[in-house]
Amino acid sequence: MWRRMAFDGANGLSGVSGREAELTNALILVAEDEPEIAEVIAAYLEREGFRTVRAADGRTALDLHLALKPDLVMLDVQMPRVNGWEVLAELRRRGDTPVIMLTALDQDIDKLQALRIGADDYVVKPFNAVEVAARARAVLRRAGGGGGTMLRVGPIEVDLDSHLASVITGDEPERHALPLTLTEFRILAHMARAPKRAFSRGELLDACLPGGEALERTVDTHLSKLRRKLEDAGATGFVNNVRGVGFRLADLG
Known part of the structure; x- marks a missing residue:
């Protein structure tokens, strides 16, 4: 299933400069409880120049968000201890850190719930890692994050x-x-x-x-x-x- 998330050097974003270089410097928190998926996402983001930190459950994700103030959170819906919806709601109470929801639930109601609570984007599994990196860059660009303040x-x-x-x-x-x-x-x-x-x-x-x-x-x-x-x-x-x-x-x- 996750073979679709293969590296594709032809789609790399190397050689960026100026504003794109600032975006590439962003720190992304990958909150995903499946180690294999988290490792692939993080590895691909790092290949594209982003910095990453990982959390295997919702409570750890909230703690790392408070400690590290990441520029973007990639947040799985189905996680132990504190689920993704609860994490998203708490992140919105804290501020406006951009959030991309990751889920295997391809239902319109779930997409609407994510946007209603305050997610900036929504990616359904299985997904292509190239797309994930592109979505991250697009959300950071819209938010003005990754090197601004x-x-x-x-x-x-x-x-x-x-x-x-x-x-x-x-x-x-x-x-x-x-x-x-x-x-x-x-x-x-x-x-x-x-x-x-x-x-x-x-x-x-x-x-x-x-x-x-x-x-x-x-x-x-x-x-x-x-x-x-x-x-x-x-x-x-x-x-x-x-x-x-x-x-x-x-x-x-």
């Missing part, structure tokens, strides 16, 4: 709306808030928008310490403190020197 680089999250940064670690994800100064937050947010890019000291100075009389070497001090706070929270290998240029957030080595 939440920036993610590895375990690092930067929430531009609430002006908070944190590091998520562990098999059972734990969030560690970063005690950043305003300047450190500005630098982290600026670099997180393009984590593979090398920034010069002058660029960071102009973008993050505007209107001041600080010297370029002041940036080194802020970056050193930022690196230490990231490491203390469990995010090692970030904020790296690029010889002759400046600094890069992500480690490409």
Whole structure:
């Protein structure tokens, strides 16, 4: 039955840029109790560039949603502990995280119920994994998610709306808030928008310490403190020197 969910490299979405690259950076919570199906969905989404986390029951899905604030939830209807309808209703009480329902029930009444409770889309099993990835991208595009107000680089999250940064670690994800100064937050947010890019000291100075009389070497001090706070929270290998240029957030080595 699930052989239909085969990988199809010809339909890959590699080479995207700009807004599409932001969408690809999205974190997707796959809430599915059948391990084989969850693994295939997650693997294909990751192949397309998305990041994923999985939940095998409704209670875990709600806990992960609260802890990780994913950009999109793919939610199976028939799950243990808390079923998909109840999870969807709770997600809607919490906010407007986009949700795609996954179900084997090909009935109009079920589709209508999903939309009535607040689902953004509805996919009936068995489905093609290429279609699932395309639906995810379309829903994220409509919602304006995947990089708009939440920036993610590895375990690092930067929430531009609430002006908070944190590091998520562990098999059972734990969030560690970063005690950043305003300047450190500005630098982290600026670099997180393009984590593979090398920034010069002058660029960071102009973008993050505007209107001041600080010297370029002041940036080194802020970056050193930022690196230490990231490491203390469990995010090692970030904020790296690029010889002759400046600094890069992500480690490409």
